[in-house]
Amino acid sequence: MFTGLISDLGTVERIEPREGGARIALRPRALPVDDLSPGESVCCSGACLTVAALGAGLVSFDAVPETLSRTTLGGWRPGTAVNLERALRLSDRLGGHLVAGHVDAVGEVLARSAEGQGARLTISLPAAIAPLVAEKGSIAVDGVSLTVARAHRDRFEVALIPETLARTTLGEARQGTRVNLEADVIARHVARLRELGAGQPGADLEEEKLRLWGYGGGRT
Numbered sequence: 001m002f003t004g005l006i007s008d009l010g011t012v013e014r015i016e017p018r019e020g021g022a023r024i025a026l027r028p029r030a031l032p033v034d035d036l037s038p039g040e041s042v043c044c045s046g047a048c049l050t051v052a053a054l055g056a057g058l059v060s061f062d063a064v065p066e067t068l069s070r071t072t073l074g075g076w077r078p079g080t081a082v083n084l085e086r087a088l089r090l091s092d093r094l095g096g097h098l099v100a101g102h103v104d105a106v107g108e109v110l111a112r113s114a115e116g117q118g119a120r121l122t123i124s125l126p127a128a129i130a131p132l133v134a135e136k137g138s139i140a141v142d143g144v145s146l147t148v149a150r151a152h153r154d155r156f157e158v159a160l161i162p163e164t165l166a167r168t169t170l171g172e173a174r175q176g177t178r179v180n181l182e183a184d185v186i187a188r189h190v191a192r193l194r195e196l197g198a199g200q201p202g203a204d205l206e207e208e209k210l211r212l213w214g215y216g217g218g219r220t
Helices: 065-070 162-167 185-197 207-212
Strands: 008-018 021-028 041-044 047-055 058-063 081-086 105-115 118-124 138-141 144-151 155-160 178-183
Touching: 008 058, 021 047, 021 065, 021 081, 041 058, 118 162, 138 155, 178 185
Parallel strands: none
Antiparallel strands: 008 021, 008 081, 021 058, 041 047, 041 081, 047 058, 105 118, 105 178, 118 155, 138 144, 138 178, 144 155
């Protein structure tokens, strides 16, 4: 698990095709490679990858065809900037929100505008995850934990503070930039429970039941 708080930026150094997949070697800017271990999970612009090899200041990951086809990783090239976050320790502060590193869909930046010292991005919202994205809810964009400023049927908006612009790849995001999207994990499971329970007795949350359970006031 991750928090969506980016700890470093890396740059793709080389990509080696391997049986339909690829081995991707990244050079972190500040993260000490010697601190990493083979088998460790690192969130790379929203995709959870496993450290496959280390050496000469590089960290390498193996990406299978599924990952390359369902995320932006298939379009990475040498020189591509990548957001990096190591896995969450149980003792760490959860400064963002729970991020699994499992990309739900790929969106595209539709517009960018200045907003005070920050910026506002409008990003396309694939239909598959549209029900999971709500105004003031959380979403991970290229691994960055963000609050949804506005949600529409086919797009959503996020407001970026100067810190986010300076420390993540979103500072360079422009119209046409493709980004990895991960909906809030809690929203994903709630939607699944509703899907499986649809039409079954007791599946609907009635107002009376909510009051009995202590929601909405009126009873103790």
